[in-house]
Amino acid sequence: MTVVGYARVSKREQNPKAQEAELQAAGAERVFVDHGDSSRVKDRPQWLACMDYLRAGDVLLVRRLDRLGGTERILIETLHELEDKGVDIKSLTEPVIDTTTPMGRALFGIVAVFAQLRVDTIRENTRLGLEYARAQGRVGGRPTVMSAERIEVARQMRAQTPPATWDTIAKTLHVSSASVRRALAQSENINAGLPRPRSADHLSVRST
Structure with a gap:
């Protein structure tokens, strides 16, 4: 340690x-x-x-x-x-x-939950705002850096055993880890119910 x-x-x-x-x-x-x-x-x-x-x-x-x-x-x-x-x-x-102590982990978990709740609330309000804008004929947001090819590579890297870390995937694709998380989350929502993709045996990535 x-x-x-x-x-x-x-x-x-x-x-x-x-x-x-x-x-x-x-x-x-x-x-x-x-x-x-x-x-x-x-x-x-x-x-x-x-x-x-x-x-x-x-x-x-x-x-x-x-x-x-x-x-x-x-x-x-x-x-x-x-x-x-x-x-x-x-x-x-x-x-x-x-997080090195049981009490610290518990209290930290409570803090993290409230912080996540705030972020989720902001995200939901943003989503509702964009939906309203589209309904009014306006389109918001910016184009994603995650192409279909990048999403597939990221999905395969996460399917490895052990899965590649978010940072490793981001560095490999030359994007931010936030972009990777967001793109995979959106992809999973769209493809809910489909079988999990096969492991990317042809990719050699160091995962810690």
Whole structure:
């Protein structure tokens, strides 16, 4: 088990050294630092390096949970990805965020449920708004980067044993993991009841 730290500041003129020192003092053996990267951008260079470095059983240490993402959507997706990798998370300034203890896991689960509920509510309101706009002859939204070919590759990679992680699929397809999740969810809704696709034996992907 390795304790890994992650720090981030949004502006170049900000100094991340204080965060880095706190994480090291709390036991982080290695600290990844994004300097001048927006919290609303998920594919930050050092965060991607951190995710690649983390292994099942490791603990990710942050000063505050918002260091991982500036929106609830990004934060929830990130937490799901950490859970998929078998990585625990601990916040230095938020005692409730500590999945290394039974009580921490329980309290964190409650926080995550309410955050997910808020995101789902926003998503549902957006969907209703788009449906209303279409009914009025207006079409909203933007084109997806997930083509039919990319969706099929993503589906096959998830069907592997063990399944490829969302980050691995996203890197392979050169898209965000959010785009992959969304496209597969939409595809599953459309194709509900169809048999699961065969495993992609011809793809060689490292999954952690």
